[in-house]
Amino acid sequence: MASHIVGYPRMGPKRELKFALESFWDKKSSAEDLQKVAADLRSSIWKQMSDAGIKYIPSNTFAYYDQVLDTTAMLGAVPARYNWNGGEIGFDTYFSMARGNASVPAMEMTKWFDTNYHYIVPELGPEVKFSYASHKAVTEYKEAKSLGVDTVPILVGPVSYLLLSKPAKGVEKTFNLLSLLDSILPIYKEVISELKAAGASWIQFDEPTLVKDLEAHQLEAFTKAYADLESSLSGLNVLIETYFADVPAEAFKTLTALKGVTAFGFDLVRGEKTLDLIKSSFPSGKYLFAGVVDGRNIWANDLASSLSTLESLEKIVGKDKLVVSTSCSLLHTAVDLVNETKLDTEIISWLAFAAQKVVEVNALAKALCGSKDEAFFSANASAQASRKSSPRVNNEAVQKAAAALKGSDHRRATNVSARLDAQQKKLNLPILPTTTIGSFPQTIELRRVRREYKAKKISEEDYVSAIKEEISKVVKLQEELDIDVLVHGEPERNDMVEYFGEQLSGFAFTANGWVQSYGSRCVKPPIIYGDVSRPNPMTVFWSSMAQSMTKRPMKGMLTGPVTILNWSFVRNDQPRFETCYQIALAIKDEVEDLEKAGITVIQIDEAALREGLPLRKSEHAFYLDWAVHSFRITNVGVQDTTQIHTHMCYSNFNDIIHSIIDMDADVITIENSRSDEKLLSVFREGVKYGAGIGPGVYDIHSPRIPSTEEIADRINKMLAVLETNILWVNPDCGLKTRKYAEVNPALKAMVDAAKSLRAKL
Numbered sequence: 074m075a076s077h078i079v080g081y082p083r084m085g086p087k088r089e090l091k092f093a094l095e096s097f098w099d100k101k102s103s104a105e106d107l108q109k110v111a112a113d114l115r116s117s118i119w120k121q122m123s124d125a126g127i128k129y130i131p132s133n134t135f136a137y138y139d140q141v142l143d144t145t146a147m148l149g150a151v152p153a154r155y156n157w158n159g160g161e162i163g164f165d166t167y168f169s170m171a172r173g174n175a176s177v178p179a180m181e182m183t184k185w186f187d188t189n190y191h192y193i194v195p196e197l198g199p200e201v202k203f204s205y206a207s208h209k210a211v212t213e214y215k216e217a218k219s220l221g222v223d224t225v226p227i228l229v230g231p232v233s234y235l236l237l238s239k240p241a242k243g244v245e246k247t248f249n250l251l252s253l254l255d256s257i258l259p260i261y262k263e264v265i266s267e268l269k270a271a272g273a274s275w276i277q278f279d280e281p282t283l284v285k286d287l288e289a290h291q292l293e294a295f296t297k298a299y300a301d302l303e304s305s306l307s308g309l310n311v312l313i314e315t316y317f318a319d320v321p322a323e324a325f326k327t328l329t330a331l332k333g334v335t336a337f338g339f340d341l342v343r344g345e346k347t348l349d350l351i352k353s354s355f356p357s358g359k360y361l362f363a364g365v366v367d368g369r370n371i372w373a374n375d376l377a378s379s380l381s382t383l384e385s386l387e388k389i390v391g392k393d394k395l396v397v398s399t400s401c402s403l404l405h406t407a408v409d410l411v412n413e414t415k416l417d418t419e420i421i422s423w424l425a426f427a428a429q430k431v432v433e434v435n436a437l438a439k440a441l442c443g444s445k446d447e448a449f450f451s452a453n454a455s456a457q458a459s460r461k462s463s464p465r466v467n468n469e470a471v472q473k474a475a476a477a478l479k480g481s482d483h484r485r486a487t488n489v490s491a492r493l494d495a496q497q498k499k500l501n502l503p504i505l506p507t508t509t510i511g512s513f514p515q516t517i518e519l520r521r522v523r524r525e526y527k528a529k530k531i532s533e534e535d536y537v538s539a540i541k542e543e544i545s546k547v548v549k550l551q552e553e554l555d556i557d558v559l560v561h562g563e564p565e566r567n568d569m570v571e572y573f574g575e576q577l578s579g580f581a582f583t584a585n586g587w588v589q590s591y592g593s594r595c596v597k598p599p600i601i602y603g604d605v606s607r608p609n610p611m612t613v614f615w616s617s618m619a620q621s622m623t624k625r626p627m628k629g630m631l632t633g634p635v636t637i638l639n640w641s642f643v644r645n646d647q648p649r650f651e652t653c654y655q656i657a658l659a660i661k662d663e664v665e666d667l668e669k670a671g672i673t674v675i676q677i678d679e680a681a682l683r684e685g686l687p688l689r690k691s692e693h694a695f696y697l698d699w700a701v702h703s704f705r706i707t708n709v710g711v712q713d714t715t716q717i718h719t720h721m722c723y724s725n726f727n728d729i730i731h732s733i734i735d736m737d738a739d740v741i742t743i744e745n746s747r748s749d750e751k752l753l754s755v756f757r758e759g760v761k762y763g764a765g766i767g768p769g770v771y772d773i774h775s776p777r778i779p780s781t782e783e784i785a786d787r788i789n790k791m792l793a794v795l796e797t798n799i800l801w802v803n804p805d806c807g808l809k810t811r812k813y814a815e816v817n818p819a820l821k822a823m824v825d826a827a828k829s830l831r832a833k834l
C-alpha cells in the first residue's frame with residue numbers, strides 16, 4: 074500500500090526561506106546564499122518524507138515565490154514590460170514579475186481558490202511567444218535523485234494554468250485564454266521528455282480548477298489537452314490531482330475519461346460528494362489517490378475513521394491501486410509541531426502540522442497493508458477521545474446559546490432610516506461626515522512597548538501610560554485635523570484577530586505556526602479549539618479612556634465574527650457556522666458593554682467577509698446567510714441611537730451587495746479607491762442603499778499623498794449616484810502601515826475636500 078504527499082510548505086519550520094529571500098532582496102546576501110538555503114530546505118524535506126516511508130514524494134513543490142509564477146517562467150510567458158531577453162529566466166526577471174522593480178510594477182496577485190495563499194496571475198494575450206525558459210522542474214527532479222530520492226515532479230496542469238490567467242491589457246474583453254492551449258502544450262512536451270530522460274516514472278499535474286463551476290467548453294479543453302499530451306506521456310504514470318472541493322459530476326466524468334492518465338487524486342476532506350462518485354463510477358485499472366489527511370487545517374487526523382474510509386475504497390479500486398494521500402498541498406497548513414514548546418500538551422496531542430501529517434499518511438498506508446502501528450493508532454484514538462470530551466473544548470452554556478440562534482432571524486427592531494434620524498439627533502454631524510477606519514501608524518517605538526510588555530520587561534503601569542499617551546496624540550491630531558468621528562488608533566493591537574483571540578476562551582496561539590500568504594509573507598492564524606466565550610470586556614478600558622479625551626464621538630473598534638473565523642484555523646468537529654455564532658455572541662457582549670460605557674458609535678470590522686465565499690456558486694447563499702446573520706447578532710441588542718459601523722476590505726462587492734445591505738449596519742466604510750467605477754455602477758444600476766456609506770476616497774496601500782482636488786473629484790462622482798445625506802468621507806482602510814508624514818497631509822486633504830463640498834451643497 075502506497076503513500077503520497079500532494080505538496081509541501083516551502084518556508085521552512087522557522088521561516089528560513091522568508092529571511093533568506095528578504096536578505097537577498099535587501100542586497101544583504103548573494104544569490105548563492107539564497108540558493109543554498111533553498112537547497113537545504115528541499116533536501117531536508119525530501120529526507121524527512123523518505124525517512125517517514127512515503128512512496129510518492131513530490132518535487133517542484135518548492136518555489137522561490139509562487140508555483141504559478143514558476144509555470145509562467147517555465148513557459149517563458151514574461152510580459153513585455155519586464156524587458157526579458159530570452160534564455161533561462163533568472164532571479165532578476167523572476168522577482169521583477171513577482172514584486173516589481175524600480176521602473177515597472179509587479180504582476181497582479183490574487184487569492185489561490187478559497188485559501189489565504191496568493192498567486193501571481195499570468196497575463197496572456199495573442200502576442201505572447203512561449204518558450205521553454207525555466208528548467209526548474211527537471212533540475213529539482215535531478216537534484217532529489219542525486220540525493221537518492223526518486224520523486225514525482227509536479228507541474229501546474231496546462232488547462233488550470235490558462236483558466237487561472239487573465240487576458241493581457243488591451244484584450245481584456247475579447248481574448249480567449251484557452252485558445253493558447255496549442256501554444257503551451259509543446260513546452261509541456263519538452264518538459265515531459267526531459268523528465269523521462271532523467272528517469273522519472275511518475276508525473277503529477279495539478280488541475281484544481283476541475284472543482285470549480287466549469288462550462289462545457291472548459292471541460293473539453295481538458296479532454297483535448299491530455300489527448301494531445303498522450304503520446305509524450307506514454308511510459309509514465311500520470312496523476313491528475315484535484316483539491317479544495319468535490320469534483321462536480323460532469324467534471325468527474327471528463328476527468329476519469331482523460332487519455333493517457335493513470336491516476337486521479339481527490340480531496341476527500343472537503344469533497345464528501347466525490348466519495349459517492351468514486352463508489353459509483355471510478356474507472357477500473359486506474360490508481361486512486363485518496364486525500365484523507367487534511368492539508369488545510371492543523372488537526373490530527375482521526376485515523377480510525379480514515380482507515381475505514383480507505384478500506385471501503387480499497388474494495389472498489391483494488392489493493393494495489395489505492396494510494397493514501399493528503400487532501401491538498403500541505404502548503405496551507407503550519408510546518409512542524411516540534412517547534413511548539415509553549416502550547417499545552419493536551420492541545421498538542423490534538424494537532425498535526427505538515428511534518429506530522431506526513432507521518433499520518435504513512436501510518437494509514439502501513440495499516441492498510443497489514444502492518445498497523447498499534448501504539449500510534451491507540452495514541453491517536455485517545456487524543457481524539459480527549460478532544461471530544463475535554464472541558465476546555467466544551468462549554469454547555471455557550472453551545473445552548475449558539476444552538477438557539479439557528480433558524481432565527483435577528484434584526485434591530487427599528488429600520489435603518491429611522492435609526493439614522495435618531496442617531497443624528499444625538500451626534501449632530503455635518504453632511505459628508507469624515508472618519509478613519511481605525512488604526513493609525515504603528516511606530517517602531519510602539520511595537521517595542523507592546524513587545525516588552527508581553528515579555529514582562531515593563532510594568533503594566535508603564536505600558537498603560539505609554540498607550541494612553543499614544544491615544545492622546547492620535548486624538549489631538551484628529552481634533553486638529555477637524556475629523557468628525559474619531560478613532561483611538563488601535564495602538565494596543567498587534568493584529569485585528571489575534572488581539573481578540575487572546576482575550577476569548579477557546580483560542581490557542583502557536584509560536585511558529587506560520588502559513589505562506591504570498592512571497593515571503595506569512596500569517597500565523599490562531600487556533601479555535603473550543604467553544605468560544607468572552608470572560609471579560611476586551612476593549613472597554615481603552616475605548617472609554619479615548620472617549621474621555623474628547624467631546625467628539627469616539628468609535629469603539631471591534632473585529633466581527635466572520636473575520637475572526639475566516640482568519641483562524643477553525644474546529645473541524647462542528648460546522649463553521651456554529652463556531653461563527655459562538656464568536657458572534659462573544660462580540661455581542663462586548664458591543665453591549667461598550668454601549669453601557671457611553672460609546673455611541675461602534676465599528677465592527679468584517680474585512681474578510683467576502684473572502685470566505687465558497688468556491689462553488691451553489692454554496693454561496695448558505696454561507697452569506699449565516700455570515701450576515703452572525704454579524705447582525707452582534708448588534709441586535711443596541712439602542713436606536715447607537716450607531717453601528719462596519720468596514721470591509723476587498724473591492725469586489727457587486728455580486729454580494731444584497732448581502733451587504735442585509736447586514737443592516739448603520740454605516741459601512743469600504744475599500745474602493747482602486748475600483749471607483751465598479752462599486753458606483755451598482756448604485757447607478759438602481760440598487761437602493763439607505764444606510765450610511767463611505768467608499769474609500771484614497772488608497773492607503775500607497776505612500777502617495779492625494780490632493781484635495783482629486784479627493785473632491787472622487788466625492789463628486791459618488792454624489793452623482795448616492796444621496797448626499799448618506800455619504801461618508803474616509804480613507805480605504807486602516808492607516809497602520811503608513812507613516813505620519815504621509816497620513817497628516819493625506820487626511821488634511823480629505824477633510825479640506827469634504828469641507829469645500831459642504832460649502833457648495
Ligand code: GLN
Pocket residue numbers: 510511512563569630678680720721722806807808809
Ligand atoms: N480597523 C482596522 C484597521 O484600521 C481594519 C483593518 C482592515 O480592514 N484590514 O486597521
Ligand code: ZN
Pocket residue numbers: 510680720721722723744805806807
Ligand atoms: Zn480594510
